[in-house]
Amino acid sequence: WTDDDVLTTARGTLTPSELSALLALPAESRGNAFRCAWTRKEACVKALGVGLLIEPSSFEVGLTPSASRVLLPVGAGRIIALHVGTLATSEAISAVVSVAHAPREAVHAMWRESVATRD
DSSP, X not given: OOHHHHHHHHHHHSOHHHHHHHHHSOHHHHHHHHHHHHHHHHXXXXXXXXXXXXXXXXXXXXXXXXXXXXXXXXXXXXXXEEEEEEEEEOSSOEEEEEEESSOHHHHHHXXXXXXXXXX
């Protein structure tokens, strides 16, 4: 990806503070940092089993592979905590694991409730 490709995609998927951190990096480092963030975001939504129903720009995972706690909004003012950690990284591949601190059934129930209150 070119730097323009990275920045165009990042503007739709990163939080404002993640985007600021990405822009502060040298252009040659942005691709790897963005892939790290995207892989972490993807692991979070997969851990909850809701896919991209959660807007990637609505939660922060950071741009580095360090283990961290991530808070995801799941509707109706509720938040689920996840633990995100990198299992292995290389320049081309990131392996990330994310563990929800709530049963999947509870997350799905929150989503159903959230969707019902929007209608």
